[in-house]
Amino acid sequence: MPDVVLRTTGADSPDVEVDMSTTLGSLDVPDPVFTASGCAAAGLELAPFNDLTAIGGVVTKSIQLAARSGRPTPRMAETPSGMLNSIGLQGPGIDVFLDRDRPWLEEQGVRAVVSIAGGSVDEFAKLAGKLRGQPVALIEVNISCPNVEDRGQVFACDPNAAAAVIQAVRRTAPSQVPVFAKLSPDVTDIVSIARACVGAGADGLSLINTTLGMVIDPETMRPTLAGVTGGLSGPAIRPLALRCVWQVHAALPDTPLMGIGGIRSGTDALEFILAGASAVQVGTVIFNDPSAPTRISHELRAALAARGIARLRDVIGLAHRPPQLRVPETPDPPGDEPVIPDTAVVDRSGHVVTFEDAP
Amino acid sequence: MPAVQVRGEVLSVKQTGAYLAMTLVASGIAEQTRPGQFVALAVSGDDGSMLLRRAFSIHQVASRGVYGGTIEFIFSVSGKGTAWLAGRHPHDPVDVVGPLGRPFALPKDPANCVLVGGGYGAAPLFMLADALRKRGCRVDFVLGAANADRLFGALDAKRMAATVAFTTDDGSYGEEGRVSDVLPGVIDRVRADVVYACGPMAMLEAVYAVSAEAYGGAGIPTQVAVEESMACGIGVCMTCVLPVIGDDGQTRMVRSCVEGPVFAGDRIRWDALGTVPADTVGAIAAGATTAAR
Ligand SMILES: Cc1cc2nc3c(=O)[nH]c(=O)nc-3n(C[C@H](O)[C@H](O)[C@H](O)COP(=O)(O)OP(=O)(O)OC[C@H]3O[C@@H](n4cnc5c(N)ncnc54)[C@H](O)[C@@H]3O)c2cc1C
Ligand SMILES: Cc1cc2nc3c(=O)[nH]c(=O)nc-3n(C[C@H](O)[C@H](O)[C@H](O)COP(=O)(O)O)c2cc1C
Ligand code: FES
Numbered sequence: 001m002p003d004v005v006l007r008t009t010g011a012d013s014p015d016v017e018v019d020m021s022t023t024l025g026s027l028d029v030p031d032p033v034f035t036a037s038g039c040a041a042a043g044l045e046l047a048p049f050n051d052l053t054a055i056g057g058v059v060t061k062s063i064q065l066a067a068r069s070g071r072p073t074p075r076m077a078e079t080p081s082g083m084l085n086s087i088g089l090q091g092p093g094i095d096v097f098l099d100r101d102r103p104w105l106e107e108q109g110v111r112a113v114v115s116i117a118g119g120s121v122d123e124f125a126k127l128a129g130k131l132r133g134q135p136v137a138l139i140e141v142n143i144s145c146p147n148v149e150d151r152g153q154v155f156a157c158d159p160n161a162a163a164a165v166i167q168a169v170r171r172t173a174p175s176q177v178p179v180f181a182k183l184s185p186d187v188t189d190i191v192s193i194a195r196a197c198v199g200a201g202a203d204g205l206s207l208i209n210t211t212l213g214m215v216i217d218p219e220t221m222r223p224t225l226a227g228v229t230g231g232l233s234g235p236a237i238r239p240l241a242l243r244c245v246w247q248v249h250a251a252l253p254d255t256p257l258m259g260i261g262g263i264r265s266g267t268d269a270l271e272f273i274l275a276g277a278s279a280v281q282v283g284t285v286i287f288n289d290p291s292a293p294t295r296i297s298h299e300l301r302a303a304l305a306a307r308g309i310a311r312l313r314d315v316i317g318l319a320h321r322p323p324q325l326r327v328p329e330t331p332d333p334p335g336d337e338p339v340i341p342d343t344a345v346v347d348r349s350g351h352v353v354t355f356e357d358a359p
Numbered sequence: 360m361p362a363v364q365v366r367g368e369v370l371s372v373k374q375t376g377a378y379l380a381m382t383l384v385a386s387g388i389a390e391q392t393r394p395g396q397f398v399a400l401a402v403s404g405d406d407g408s409m410l411l412r413r414a415f416s417i418h419q420v421a422s423r424g425v426y427g428g429t430i431e432f433i434f435s436v437s438g439k440g441t442a443w444l445a446g447r448h449p450h451d452p453v454d455v456v457g458p459l460g461r462p463f464a465l466p467k468d469p470a471n472c473v474l475v476g477g478g479y480g481a482a483p484l485f486m487l488a489d490a491l492r493k494r495g496c497r498v499d500f501v502l503g504a505a506n507a508d509r510l511f512g513a514l515d516a517k518r519m520a521a522t523v524a525f526t527t528d529d530g531s532y533g534e535e536g537r538v539s540d541v542l543p544g545v546i547d548r549v550r551a552d553v554v555y556a557c558g559p560m561a562m563l564e565a566v567y568a569v570s571a572e573a574y575g576g577a578g579i580p581t582q583v584a585v586e587e588s589m590a591c592g593i594g595v596c597m598t599c600v601l602p603v604i605g606d607d608g609q610t611r612m613v614r615s616c617v618e619g620p621v622f623a624g625d626r627i628r629w630d631a632l633g634t635v636p637a638d639t640v641g642a643i644a645a646g647a648t649t650a651a652r
Binding site: 038039040041045046047048049061066067068069070071072073074075076078080081082083085087088090091092093226234235264284285286287288289290291 | 361362363364401406408409410411412454456587588590591593594595596597598600601611612617633634635639640641642643
């Protein structure tokens with residue numbers, strides 16, 4: 001490996017070995033940190049800065065059926081602890097991806113999450129069909145796309161349209177590969193969209209995509225972005241993203257979630273895990289720190305170790321436990337010592353609560 | 360060797376005319392750097408609110424000596440990130456990624472080379488001049504800026520080049536006018552074979568136009584280093600694109616951080632900068648919805 005410089009990695013607690021593995025539908029991965037779509041291209045450019053086989057995997061830039069040139073520049077604006085982008089899904093199309101990028105990912109042994117984006121239900125279905133027989137770890141469906149058959153209405157903002165896409169993708173996608181729907185936060189009730197996607201066969205959900213914003217240049221007195229509005233991302237949206245994960249996990253505790261939005265450190269990632277995410281994705285922060293996926297994975301491991309947590313799985317959704325659950329401060333009364341597993345918490349009335357499965 | 364990310368340390372920040380020269384101790388970058396490449400710096404610290412990297416052309420490198428590898432770049436304060444950099448002191452840490460981008464292509468055989476720099480755009484041309492002279496090339500400089508204070512590297516240029524022509528917009532140094540006003544004369548006088556340029560986009564466009572018309576319209580090749588807004592510098596964000604004609608004659612929106620910043624002048628769609636020309640591969644037909652995120 002070339003130089004990988006990790007910033008401020010917390011001191012590993014040497015006595016706790018942490019099992020970082022997690023499960024996303026039928027996919028088991030040894031590490032919960034992924035790169036986010038559109039922030040890692042197809043992995044190649046990040047390889048000098050990360051061992052991409054050691055993290056959960058790479059989520060590709062959203063791939064479309066045909067080549068797309070994207071939008072004019074300026075395509076970005078920096079905002080406080082974030083940025084706006086209006087790239088417009090530039091990419092070479094799925095055939096070039098399968099010829100050129102996918103073989104590289106396979107040779108390197110990188111788990112590839114393929115993000116797909118279409119303008120109609122049929123396009124999504126065709127894209128999923130093209131992934132049959134391909135070594136794909138997971139399919140992420142970017143439904144924050146305008147539906148050309150419905151006046152550009154974004155699929156992710158309408159439960160029926162979102163469900164139609166997921167159902168079509170689930171039908172044509174390779175059956176052993178989990179399908180995750182990636183949701184937009186720009187909706188009044190994210191839980192209803194989440195339910196619609198899961199009802200249509202989504203094996204899990206990725207939360208969240210960017211939220212729409214804009215900047216006006218006070219010099220030109222015009223919008224800064226050529227596309228006028230753009231997607232806001234970065235730590236600025238982290239509390240919004242965390243709230244979405246929390247709400248969806250509360251409503252659908254058995255659905256695996258990937259938490260995304262402004263994750264910059266291991267403890268940021270831990271917040272998402274505690275809110276109910278089984279894994280996390282790192283996006284905009286990669287632009288600031290190309291080795292962030294590796295660093296965040298190390299920091300998360302250290303954060304778990306420092307808390308005496310031996311398995312990441314044990315804390316997925318843990319923040320949802322009722323507030324009265326605490327390890328009693330007074331010593332146990334004498335008598336037969338109850339056998340309490342490592343991962344257990346004892347509530348005030350003396351009941352042992354374990355978190356083998358997310359509560 | 361690919362680019363590296365290192366925790367650099369500020370060695371010095373010095374005023375030079377209207378600019379600042381920052382030298383960083385950053386091992387692993389100096390040894391690899393070729394003329395025209397750049398570094399991308401993180402600003403505002405590990406928890407800072409400015410997330411995007413700032414790109415700067417590498418002016419000089421020293422790969423040996425007391426400090427191991429050092430790199431120097433020249434910058435002007437143009438916004439919050441460069442203001443933060445200007446406030447760094449010796450020993451402060453700065454996270455650096457580099458060297459990045461495609462360097463200037465060098466002629467195989469000795470050739471007469473004119474190097475055109477605008478403002479701080481002159482910074483990468485001195486490493487280039489060195490490399491060209493080592494190959495037996497003749498080097499002539501044309502340096503321009505808004506005023507005398509913003510001319511960078513006049514002394515070095517005089518020391519290294521056969522001749523130097525200076526222009527300033529206000530006439531405070533050299534000839535009053537633009538580099539493109541004097542360039543045709545320089546090309547003819549030195550019998551130039553190739554023009555290299557770095558500076559603002561409008562200057563590059565004018566330099567390309569002059570070079571393409573040189574020798575009564577025969578034209579000579581140009582290598583220009585462009586400056587597009589960048590967020591990552593390493594090729595993952597797709598913000599730094601411009602329309603460029605490929606080997607197959609097709610226009611594509613190309614990332615200037617990995618396929619540039621140096622391009623052959625005749626490959627850039629100068630008339631279409633800031634747009635996606637209709638004949639670009641994958642261009643969306645006018646009027647179609649394009650709101651995908
Ligand atoms: C290849 C390359 C080489 C460069 N070399 C030099 C150099 O040698 N000396 C120098 O002074 N400047 C150079 N620049 C420009 C320099 O990157 C910008 O001046 C700087 O990023 C502005 O940062 P800021 O925080 O002060 O401005 P802000 O306007 O606050 O920056 C906001 C965001 O926009 C981007 N941005 C703004 N202006 C530019 C610009 N002109 N070019 C690229 N990105 C921009 C920044 O990277 C940042 O992400 C170079 C740019 C590129 C692309
Ligand atoms: C430049 C850029 C491009 C993006 N492109 C895509 C994309 O193609 N598909 C997608 O589903 N999300 C895309 N996203 C959204 C991210 O994957 C992520 O959901 C969002 O940025 C929030 O995470 P972050 O704050 O960690 O960046 C993009 C984000 C950025 C900043
Ligand atoms: S600056 Fe990010 S792709 Fe070029």
